[in-house]
Each structure stands twice: as structure tokens, then as C-alpha cells.
Amino acid sequence: MTENQDTTEKKTGKKLPNFPKKPQKPKFNIFWVYAVIILALIGAQFLFTNDSSKQVDYRTFETKMLLTGDVSKLVAYKSDDLVKVEVYIKADSLTSKKLYDAYKSKSVYGQGGGPTVFFTAGTFDGLDKQLADSQKDLAPTQTKVLAEKDTRSNPFLSMLGSFLLPILLLVGFWVFMMRRMGGGAGGGGQIFSIGKSKATLFDKESQVNITFNDVAGLEEAKTEVMEIVDFLKNPSKYTDLGGKIPKGALLVGSPGTGKTLLAKAVAGEAQVPFFSLSGSDFVEMFVGVGASRVRDLFKQAKDKSPCIIFIDEIDAIGRARGKNGVMGGNDERENTLNQLLVEMDGFGTNTHVIILAATNRADVLDKALLRAGRFDRQIYVDLPDVIERKQIFEVHIIPLKKSEELDTEFLAKQTPGFSGADIANVCNEAALIAARKNKKAVDKQDFLDAVDRIVGGLEKKNKIITTEEKKAIAFHEAGHATVSWLLEHAAPLVKVTIVPRGQSLGAAWYLPEERLIVRPHQMLDEMCATMGGRAAEKVMFDTISTGALSDLEKVNKQARAMVTIYGLNEKLGNITYYDSSGQNEYNFSKPYSEDTALTIDREISSLIEGQYQRAINLLQENKDKLIQLAEILIEKEVLFKDDLEHIFGKRLFGADSESSNPGNIAPVEA
Template structure:
């Protein structure tokens, strides 16, 4: 996409204009510093001074200037010098002479009876200030006010103009074919495209196209790409601006930019206005901050509401907006008549990931053996941007290794880098640490394979990766899940505690490497108690988590907060869940101690174990699950989409 020519500043003409002004200023300063009158030598100056031929002297540190009595100079100076002074026919003419460092000049002037005045030392900076300031006021400042030089789009007089980037219809380049994995959203937006292409089809029936469409989704799910595809399919101009670009420190500027944006859009109708990160502009009024009711943010939001309310949808201008925080938007924005239609983008499912990968693989050269179905299954929980990054990372790895095409090994390494982090080849563990990490990861893997509801282990590694991970166990979901039962969550608790319990069982002590596991286990147990209603003692109450506060508090959708008694009861229930999980895991690992030792030794020997190597150690014999969690009733389910599980052994 490119910006239309009429919106681009005339940079070349502005540069020539400023260069001409600079040359003119330099010429004016040069003329100001150029001395005038006859140039005397210092000896001639002294001779004429004592002869009474000089008057009205001006003495500075650099020179002496004044009036020369030009009659009868032939008696004092040679004829050639008299002619060179060019004072013929004049009784008086100006002169100047370079002053030497002579300490007795002033007494000599007083003895000669000549009137003189002193002048301070002239500096180039001082003289430039006297010339540049008027020139700036006369030449440069009016241009800045009219054209916007140095003040962003619009300059001083145009500071209220919209900063929206206008993309021509012919240069969009993005179509619905470039957007995959969100078929339902494309079907919804195709109606907007049909209206922009053939508005009479709807107007003749009395139908009214939605004024605004709000696209909601997690980061990387394709909100901006989908808006560009709508503009590309409709073949209309596309105004793109971020919500933060409306708000300035000057009161009234944001509202003026909103008015200017809508005025430009109406002039170019039919067209699309796309506001990215709408939450920066549309945050609910009166929430947060100490700005008060008359803040610039609220002025800007009020103007947007007014423009959308008085906006005629039949004009052919459609407003698209994207946000990943719809809960903080002002309710007035979301009512019918403004953003009439809401489109939610979720992370793609298995089929959607396969379609997205196919779109991105068209742009790179792949070799044989790349299985899209398998790659899509291994990337559960990835958004569209994550999948694009995966394909790009694989291509970069192949190019770094001098390959002619991208193969399965490149995708394997790229996936490891994205999920677990970069391999830290310079981080060398001693023998004791390496053995501890091996048993830790073996404990995770063994418990995961021993639980009926746990995802199978795809890879175990004790190679340090990322910032603090000394090893990791990666599980691969067999299918996309949107509901999890209580029994499945209890199995997840067991897997998270498998590494810590293995260390205690083998070494009789614990290390700091389980800190991240304990944090995840505690969060999961607290969610089960306080959000999912999976505790008999706490009951079916659900409480919203506090944003970043670590505890729980009433949220916009919750019924009430809870008392200190409930807080103590919830803490006791969380501790009880973790203790029960620890006992189950200890029983499992104690029964399978030989298998645990075999897994740890294999990791010490090979550092990384893939699924075939894991199967060779675990089967035969097949492991029983004596400590498996009891099945939960069918009603104990929770909505969530769980990505590929990565359990890492890190340091505090």
C-alpha cells in the first residue's frame, strides 16, 4: 500500500526554498560585515592623526573608522596612495584602518584633540541574530504556518488536520484470498464490500448498511489485515489512522482532527475509515487518571460520537475499528447507530492454521517433506501473526545454513526457537545442575504419560534456551480443546508438579528451578477455586481476577467481592489442591522410579529426546496410572482454548 500523491508533502520544492533563504541570509550578513570607505595603513593613520586630518573616530577592538579630510593629502602621502584612496574631489571621505595592539592609542587621540567613541566587540553570532530573527519572521514562519514545516501534518495553522494515511484503491494489494483461517469474519465483511460495490442493491429495499464495524480479537489474529482486505476487495480509498494519533496535549486538537478526518472521507466517498487501536481513543469516560471531566481525551471522544451519530451511512463511508480491549470502550460507542456490528476474531483452529500456513508458504520456496497438517497440529494456540513469524523464521534459518529450500528440519528448529527460545550454547551447566535438570524434566514427562487426560509428550530437552530456561518438556495436544473438565485440570496440576516432586524424591531436596512451575500451578488452582467453581467448600461463586494485583476483586461482570473469611478459605482450598496433587505425583514417581532413572539417564546422554526415543523407554512395559485423579462430573467444565503446553525448568 502506498500513500496517494496528493497527500505527500512537496519535499523537493520546500528544500529549494529553504536553501534560497539561507543563501540570501548569508549574503546579507556578508554585506553587513563588509567594511566601507578608504582603507588606510596604520602608519598613514598615525601620520594623518597628528596632522589633524581625522575626525569623528569610532574605535573598536578590531578597527578604527571615521572621517578623513581629503584636501592637501599630497603633502602627507605619496601620489600613488592618494590616488588609491579614491577621495579625489571630496573634502571628506570615510576611512577605516585595522587596529594594532597599541596600548597608547587612546592617550594619543586625546593629545591630538580628536573626538572619538568606543564600540563593543562585534561577534558573528550577534550579527547573525540581528539578521536571522527578522528573516525568520518574514520568510520562514509564514511558510511553516501555511505548509507545516517542522510541525507535522498541517503545520501551526493545520495542527488540527487529520494524520490519516490515505491509500489509493489501486494500491491496496490485499484481498480476501490473502486472509485465511477466519472464514466467518470474511463472510460478515463481504456484505460491506457488496454495499460499497453496489449500494443501490440495498437502498432500493430500504436497507441501511451498518455505520461502523468493530473488529475484536487478540493481538495477531488479523484485525488490521482483514480491514485492508475489505478496502482491497471494495476497490475504494482507505483512510488508516491509529487511535493515539487523535490525542494531543493541546485541548481541542483531537476534536479538530476527528472533524477533518470525516470531512476528507465524505469528499472521497465511497471509502473506508479504519481506526486501529480504538481503545486509545474510545476508553470509557470517567475511568482512570486524574484528568477530570474536561480532558482532551474526552473532548476527542465526544467529537467522534457526534460525528458518528450525525453520519449518513448512505454517503458510502464505512468506519472499521479494531481493538483487543473491548471491555474498556465507552458504552456510547457500542450502541446501535454507531458501531452496529461486532466481529470477534478468535485464534484459528486446526483447519484455520493449516489454511494460514498454506497462504504464507506460497511466498517461500519449500522442499519435500513439509506436512502442513502435522505443522498445524504442532502449533495449537498460535495466532495468524505467530504462524507468519514461524514461516519467516524457518526461511531465515534455511538461508543461514545455505540451503536451496526450506525443509521440515527448518520448521522444527523455528518452532523450538519460538516456543522455547534461542538455544544458549554459551550457558554451560556443571554435572550436578545437569543431573538435577534431567530428573526434573523426566519427572514432568513421566507424570504426563501417566495421566489419562494429559497431552502426550512430544520432546524433552535439557539444552538451555531462552532467558532462564535450563530445560523443557513440550506436550502436543491431540486436538483443539475449548472446554476442560475438572479431572483434566487436576491432571495438568500433576504434570506441573512432576519436576519438583522428582527432585525431592531423587535428591531429598528442592532447587529454585521449579519456580515457574509452582507459579503456573498456583494460578491454575486459584482459578479452579475462585473462577471455575470447582471447590466444594468455596462453592459456585465466581470472582474476577484483579488486573496485575495478584489477588481477586470485583470486576465489571462480577456480582460482588468477597470477605476476609472467603479469602482465607480460598487460600486453604488452593493449598489443599496443591498438596493433593503433590501426593499423587509422589506415588506415581515412586512406583515408576526405574523408568524415571532411565529417562533422566537418556537425557544426560543425548540431551534431547523426541517421541520415538521416549516411546522406546516407556514402552514396554506400559505405565499404569495408580495416582490418577478421579473423574469429575460432566457439569464441571471450563471454557478455555489451551495452546501447546511447554513446561520449562528455569532459575529464580
């Protein structure tokens, strides 16, 4: 009785007739084809390449061929215990009547330039003696024929080496490639596995060791994904109340904020099969491959449910359909996206299969992908605040040999705007710097130097700078320091240097306040401080230079954002041209008229020029302090907050920062 019959009887309670089993046909094996091909080639070799020329005795060879001058050459080689001598007859002699008998019994080798007859001799020395005796009476004008010695051993082995060996090598290479590319079971017997999913499976045998304890910060994001993990572990807790698990969760955030790390923690905590792959794994040059890989991925997931699928950088296949950056679009990518949409919430069901995805370009994703029922939740993974940065530092300094007085709260305050990946890089760089200085432990200064190294680049103390250029750089940086110190809402300066670092000739480090909203007067103060460098050059030298390129770029972005994005301009009013979907960049027309474009340009220029003039006025009022600061900077090359307090006095606004290093950098470019 078959297994299907047994199962049917258990369900229906009826006895089914016991049909005789059909005789099973032998399974087809591709190696049978290889065997037939090899045997056919061997047979063809023996059938069509008969090299058995006619054998004659030495006397016949001597009288009818050698002494008559018809021999072209002789080739002798060892065959068993004798020496076999192949006789090659001259082409014009083959057509003569006297050699007709020898020729007519010859195979195709004789006609194609091969040996016509052969004879045997005892040894090579005996053969040479026979040939010499037979030709001793030849006339001096006649050429004596000598036997050429050959090293071949056996005709069959020679044929095997020259003919069959290359064929065997080709067949072996073919078998190897087929086994590498073979589809095997599960793919409908297909030959190529190019349509198979490339997802990496993590299960009990290959479990991920990362847990939520290894993910510092991200408390809200962890709460969201921990609920998904809890459902997979205890589904009845939710289903008993009629709840349904979300089908998908999309992790959205800036690069380096920990999206992939959070997914790894889910894999480590869930203790269920976890499929991991990237969006680009679906993309291939062959038509239909992406959709096939999606189908195969979900087929594997259904077989191992409950399970989790994680797709990193899903924007590679999830871009909005019909709005691709390339003219004509990419139909293959759209087909892949269509198949993904169907699998996530189509006519079929994917019980207990949860999809996690990560991207930093959620604005370009297709709306159908983000609707409820597919990615039900969008989890935003933001840049860490000061408390979360402290927690991230505490995780990454565990493997370091650190000094006892190291304060992670201080380090967190010195790294505003740093992501989790940036902080990990700071810790690693600090360890390398400490090792370079032959220290036994990593201390506070090593971390500060590491931040300098990451933010500004490597110091270039050997860069050749003229005295005039050095003076201009010093006044430029002193201008930044002076204006930022005198303005209430400008970020307080912590350090200024004229030592070239990276692509900059000088730099000023600030410790900006972490604001959630920014008001117009705060933005204007920041713009004024940024223009302080160029304003100082104008005040001191009555000329400007190319060193303010990065300053101008920063100020232009801020002014344009105020006018066109945040609606902070009185002339344009409460209007924004910001497109959160990111599709305006593909349009050929602007979302405003030419008159409005002219107004925008004028307002941006007015903002920048106004703050530039404001910076000039501030520096002219404090010119003596500016000169004093620049002279000290030329002498020491590096100044800190204490030096500025000595010249300007205590800063009147804002909380004093207890730092001696970075935040943001305002470089001077060559």
C-alpha cells in the first residue's frame, strides 16, 4: 500500500483497494549520455583510422624499394621486443607499376602521406648495420637512407594520448561545469540554477551570535522588532486574542545607524530560520531571473515557517515603477518588484513568514510596497542622541584596553551627529593611535585625536606653505573663531588650527547644540559665523581668496533651504518646493515659474550678502582682538577655548563646553 493510500484511509475511514504497483522506470542519468559519446568516439577511432600498413620482409624492402631509390624516409621505434620500421615511399614512386601491389593493400594512411609498408628488425644497431651493408655499393651521387629513431612505445597508447585525451578533458570540463551550474532537485529538473534564491540561511546549525544586548541605543526600534520576535516564539499569546502578526517591517534610517545590526540581533534572538540577502541579489542580466529568485525564496521560507526574511538595501528592486532614472526604465526590475508584491500579499498565503527590510532611501520606494498588509510598520532608526552615543561607546570600548579615567559621557558630548558606525570607527582609530604612540592603554587624548583624524583627515605638517599664505590662513580661521564667539546662536568654537589636515589648509572645530527645531535667527547666526573667514580676509587684506570654497558651499545650502524648503522667507511666504517622494529630480521642469526663480536667486543672494556684511562689521569692531588671535595662531598653530577666553573674556551666552576638541569642521580649502 502506498503512503498516499494510507493517508487517505486515515482521513476517510474507508478501505481503499490495493492496486498493484506500476513498475518503476529506471531514472534517467546524464552520465549515460557521456558514456555513449565516449564509446562512439573510441569506435570511430578504430573503424576509420586503421593504421596497419602492409608488412614485408627485409629482402623485399631492400630489392624493390631501397636499392631502387623509392624510399623517402624510414622511421624506427621499439614495439614489444622488436624494432618496427615504417617505410615512407616517395609520392611519384607510389604511382609506378612496380609498387602497385604494395600500394593497393594500403589503407588511407598510405594515401595521405603515411607509411606504406613496414618490416621488423632485432635491434637498432642491427638495423643500422643492415642498411649500411645494403647501400655500400651505391653510387656516390645516390643518397643513402638512414633510419630515424622514434620514442613512441605503443600505437594504441599513442592514439589514446593524441586523440582520446583531449576529448576526455573536454568531457571532464563539461561535467564539472554542469555540476557547478546544475539545478538538481527542487527546480523542476532545470539544468541551470540561476533562478535559485541566493539567500543565506541561518538556523540552529548556523546561528547568529548577536543579540539585542549587543545593540546599544535604538530602544524604540528594538521594542518594535522584539514584538515580532516574541510573536514567533509565542504565537498563541497574540492569536488567542484575534491578533495577526505584521507581515513586514521596514527599517529606515541614515547610513551607519544600525539597521543591519538590528536585523542580525533579530536573527540571533528569534531562534527560527532566518534568510538574509540584499536587494541586488535579485538583479541579473537574464530576463525573468529576479522574479524566479523571489518565488524560490518564498518557497523555501514557506517550507521552513515560522521564519524571517531579511532584505538589505531593498531600494535596489523596490523603486517606484515607471519613474526610474534611466529613460525607458528597467522592466526586469519592475517584474521582480511585481513578484515580490504578489508574494508578500497576493492571492496565496505566507503563514508565519515575516519580512524585514532595510533602506536609507525610503522616499524612492514604490507606494504599493509600503501599504498596510505588506510592510505594515516603518521603523525609523535615527542618528543617536547624546545618551545613546554614550551607550554605543560603552559597547565598542569593551574589547579595548582603556585607561581607568576614561569618561564615555564626555566622549558622547564630543561626537554630535556621529552614527553608530562612526563611533565604532572612532574607537578603532583611537586604539590604532595609542598603539602608534607605544601606549599600554587607550586614553582620552587618543579618542580626541581619533575624532580629529576622522572629521578633518590626517595632519600634513610637512606641506609647503609660504609665509604670506600662512598669514592669510591664520586670519581666516581667526575670523571664524571671533565671529562664532561673539554671536549668541553660533556654535561655540572649541579648537582652531592652521595645520593642514586632509584637503583643508586650516580648520575650526565647533560643538554645535543638538536642536530638534531651528529658528531663522539661529540659522542666520550660523551663516554669519561661516562667512567670518572670508570677512576677516576682506577686513585685514582688503581682498579675498579661493580658501572659502567650503564655507560658500555650506552657506549657499543653508540659504537655499531657508528660501525654498522651510518657508522662512518673507517675500515668498509660507511655500515650500521640497518633494519628500524624491521624484522631482527626474522632472524636466521646475515646480515654479521663471519670475519665482528670479526671486529665489535674489533672496538667497540677499541673505548671504547680508550675513557677510554683518561679519565684516563685527570684525571691524573687534579688529584688535582679531589681530591678537591671529598672531598667537601663527605662533602656536593650534588654539583652544582657553586661549579665546584669555583674549575675549568669558562667552556671554550658552553653556560652557568642557572640551578640547571637535564637533563640526569648517575647513579652508586650497
